[in-house]
Amino acid sequence: MPIKISKETADEQIRQKVKEISGEDFQKCYQCGTCSGSCPMADQITVLPRRVMALLQLGRKEALEEANTHWVCASCHMCVVRCPRGIDIAKVMESLRQLTLRKNEDIINPSEISKEDTAKLPQVAMVSGFRKLTS
Ligand code: SF4
Ligand code: SF4
Incomplete structure (x- = not known):
């Protein structure tokens, strides 16, 4: 029988896992929106990169899993070179992809x-x- 974990634990786990896999500190994001304004995929994604950072800061696991952003992200690094806080947002997107792929889900x-x-x-x-x- 699978062990049930509370929503609070799951939310904290996604924050920890993304930090661990990406090596990035998304808490440094101050929500300037430069990443969203730079993203060439903005019209294809359901949640803009700025908001992905906010959802991570809040540990909103379900909202992050529902977003298509990390799947549509083209890893173009436009947001990375322009982020005033030096956050490698592409690495954060990759870590969100890894959270699914590591469960052998295609x-x-x-x-x-x-x-x-x-x-x-x-x-x-x-x-x-x-x-x-x-x-
Ligand atoms: S550009 Fe950097 S600091 Fe600005 S919203 Fe995006 S991640 Fe946050
Ligand atoms: S790396 Fe991804 S999120 Fe960042 S600008 Fe490019 S497509 Fe958008």
């Missing part, structure tokens, strides 16, 4: 990609997508 199933799409998609993009979205 976000895409390569065998479900049609032959037509496989023929159209650049091979480099496919390999990079599999690295990011499969465990």
Whole structure:
């Protein structure tokens, strides 16, 4: 029988795990919004990077897991070079991806990609997508 942990414990755990995996101190974020204003994927993501930082500071596990931000993030590092607090936001996004992938949960199933799409998609993009979205 799985051990049930309280919501408070789960919320604290996500803060600790993201800190541990990313090595970044998201508590330094002072919510200036430069990352959100710099993000080329802003119109595709459900929660802007600034808000992801706020949710982490508050330890809002469910809201973080529901956001598509870390899956859509292109790791372009635009936010990283512009953050006045020197936070590597791309590393934070990677750590949020790792929290799912380390449970052996895949976000895409390569065998479900049609032959037509496989023929159209650049091979480099496919390999990079599999690295990011499969465990
Ligand atoms: S740019 Fe840096 S300090 Fe500003 S909101 Fe984003 S993470 Fe926080
Ligand atoms: S690294 Fe990710 S979150 Fe940051 S600007 Fe690029 S796409 Fe947006």
